[in-house]
Amino acid sequence: MKSCEAIIFTAHFTFALIQCVGSSELKLIFTQVLYRHGERTPLSTYPNDPYKEDAWPNGFKQLTVEGCRQQYELGNFLRRKYSKLLSKSYKSHEFFLFNFKFPPFEIYVRSTNTSRTLASAACNLAGLYRNFQPEPNPIHTVPEEEDFVLLRTGLPCPGYDLAFKKDSRKVFSKIDKANEDFFKFVSKMSGIRDASTKNIGRLVGALEREIRNNFIMPDWIFAVWWDPTMGKYRTVYEMLYDINSVRQLTKFNSKKKARYQSGFLIGTLMKNMKRKVDNFKKESKKMNMYSTHDGTVMSLMYALGIGNDINPPVGSCIMFDLYKNSHTDRFYVEIQFRNDTKERPISLILPK
Numbered sequence: 001m002k003s004c005e006a007i008i009f010t011a012h013f014t015f016a017l018i019q020c021v022g023s024s025e026l027k028l029i030f031t032q033v034l035y036r037h038g039e040r041t042p043l044s045t046y047p048n049d050p051y052k053e054d055a056w057p058n059g060f061k062q063l064t065v066e067g068c069r070q071q072y073e074l075g076n077f078l079r080r081k082y083s084k085l086l087s088k089s090y091k092s093h094e095f096f097l098f099n100f101k102f103p104p105f106e107i108y109v110r111s112t113n114t115s116r117t118l119a120s121a122a123c124n125l126a127g128l129y130r131n132f133q134p135e136p137n138p139i140h141t142v143p144e145e146e147d148f149v150l151l152r153t154g155l156p157c158p159g160y161d162l163a164f165k166k167d168s169r170k171v172f173s174k175i176d177k178a179n180e181d182f183f184k185f186v187s188k189m190s191g192i193r194d195a196s197t198k199n200i201g202r203l204v205g206a207l208e209r210e211i212r213n214n215f216i217m218p219d220w221i222f223a224v225w226w227d228p229t230m231g232k233y234r235t236v237y238e239m240l241y242d243i244n245s246v247r248q249l250t251k252f253n254s255k256k257k258a259r260y261q262s263g264f265l266i267g268t269l270m271k272n273m274k275r276k277v278d279n280f281k282k283e284s285k286k287m288n289m290y291s292t293h294d295g296t297v298m299s300l301m302y303a304l305g306i307g308n309d310i311n312p313p314v315g316s317c318i319m320f321d322l323y324k325n326s327h328t329d330r331f332y333v334e335i336q337f338r339n340d341t342k343e344r345p346i347s348l349i350l351p352k
Contacts (some may be wrong), residue, residue, distance in 0.1 A: 220239045258307070
């Protein structure tokens with residue numbers, strides 16, 4: 001429990017420092033970019049799914065070609081946005097080793113230890129730096145059980161477990177009761193025993209990606225059903241998708257729950273900015289990049305009070321830009337969120 005309390009303290013410290021900026025006198029000196037990986041294959045399947053793992057060229061849990069394209073495009077966007085901050089070509093100790101040049105790294109890249117996030121980081125860097133090569137490998141990661149910064153939104157924490165149990169019991173039971181016959185139908189057709197709000201995540205994840213990749217779907221997926229929440233008839237898939245969105249949001253949609261989950265990450269972001277502020281004339285690092293998951297992005301946004309009740313889409317990106325006033329020693333942070341490639345990033349203001 002002590003570790004959870006320490007996380008909460010770190011989060012409060014963060015909120016006190018971040019401000020919104022918008023002045024021509026400010027110079028961008030450092031940024032931290034955190035994004036969700038690109039489009040992936042399903043994490044798994046459901047019992048009656050006609051498509052098993054061999055239906056996907058690279059198997060489950062992998063970045064797709066479209067996912068790599070999304071990240072490459074995001075890298076192109078970051079290149080345009082930070083063109084005055086970053087070098088045009090990738091620099092590393094290894095890259096210049098045989099020229100006897102040892103320029104410091106200007107970018108640090110960290111990924112969770114999954115194939116889809118590691119591949120997303122490589123595709124992103126290819127879009128960010130025109131001469132980027134995957135070797136030598138500049139993407140850092142740690143084993144899943146040791147990752148307290150990015151992946152571990154599921155760290156054992158009694159405080160979070162109690163908060164989530166309280167919220168989910170109330171929300172899930174209401175949905176399950178209103179859709180009792182619907183879930184019986186889903187159980188029968190999918191093969192999932194006692195289907196409910198709590199256990200449809202893998203089912204919806206598989207259906208979503210099969211539909212997106214133009215797989216021929218079983219008829220029951222698009223059967224029409226009465227939705228008591230919306231007060232109209234909808235397809236089974238539409239209802240499942242919305243119910244699953246509520247399930248996912250319930251994990252993080254309060255500051256209390258989200259701070260338990262993202263406190264380590266917020267502390268890391270703050271330490272990075274403080275290091276730059278304390279040594280801005282000597283510290284050469286210009287960008288920290290984090291390749292993560294939807295839960296990472298969502299818990300971070302809710303912990304900061306800027307959640308939008310939407311599951312972050314693949315390739316969505318949150319940016320923390322650190323500025324210095326050219327005439328003083330004051331520093332400011334602007335937070336921006338890029339929801340997808342069709343929209344410009346929006347500036348986010350933290351609640352007081």
